Amino acid sequence: KNxxxxxxxxxxxxxxEFITINCSYSVGISALHWLQQHPGGGIVSLFMLxxxxxxxxxxxxxxxxxxxxxxxxxxxxxxxxxxxYICAADNNNDMRxxxxxxxxVKP
Amino acid sequence: KAGVTQTPRYLIKTRGQxxxxxxxxxxxxRSVSWYQQTPGQGLQFLFEYFSETxxxxxxxxxxxSGRQFSNSRSEMNVSTLELGDSAxxxxxxxxxxxxxxxEAFxxxxxxxxVV
Numbered sequence: 001k002n003x004x005x006x007x008x009x010x011x012x013x014x015x016x017e018f019i020t021i022n023c024s025y026s027v028g029i030s031a032l033h034w035l036q037q038h039p040g041g042g043i044v045s046l047f048m049l050x051x052x053x054x055x056x057x058x059x060x061x062x063x064x065x066x067x068x069x070x071x072x073x074x075x076x077x078x079x080x081x082x083x084x085y086i087c088a089a090d091n092n093n094d095m096r097x098x099x100x101x102x103x104x105v106k107p
Numbered sequence: 108k109a110g111v112t113q114t115p116r117y118l119i120k121t122r123g124q125x126x127x128x129x130x131x132x133x134x135x136x137r138s139v140s141w142y143q144q145t146p147g148q149g150l151q152f153l154f155e156y157f158s159e160t161x162x163x164x165x166x167x168x169x170x171x172s173g174r175q176f177s178n179s180r181s182e183m184n185v186s187t188l189e190l191g192d193s194a195x196x197x198x199x200x201x202x203x204x205x206x207x208x209x210e211a212f213x214x215x216x217x218x219x220x221v222v
Contacts, residue, residue, distance in 0.1 A: 095142075
């Protein structure tokens, strides 16, 4: 079993839909990261969470430390949100990554 | 504020050769981590450097090595290249290790192709 499991692997949505991507981890963490990777490879750090919930624009990330689970939500999805979303369990900069969720938002 | 800079962006090498990749962190960041991304294995942690010292190391053979300079710039080296080393190599910089973690900023990556 992988240390970081993401679901779903692939997700196709219509523009405007509410998106949820889930991440479960089995390792101890100092923080949980959500990353976005566009075609071409560049990675952008979306959130770093150690507890509770964070919001940035249309993106919301939550974490439940007891259940070792985090979710990334995208409200009013847009085609430009199409990317691979990766969660990473961070134990003092030793990161373990999920396999990623490939999101395609159709206009 | 300049972001994390990786050079070169693209590289083609022959089996058996060695390669050196460079990463310049965001100014003021002292921690640099390296990752390998392949279609089969996804993103995997290679190593992390802080204040010129390797703090953490992933599960990679000794052909993969790195170092960090006093200005926090880091290099990673892969010797005796194999076809399976073809990958996107990413580095990320952060202020430094801490109990609660620090936000990491990623470079654009170096795409290495071994032929």
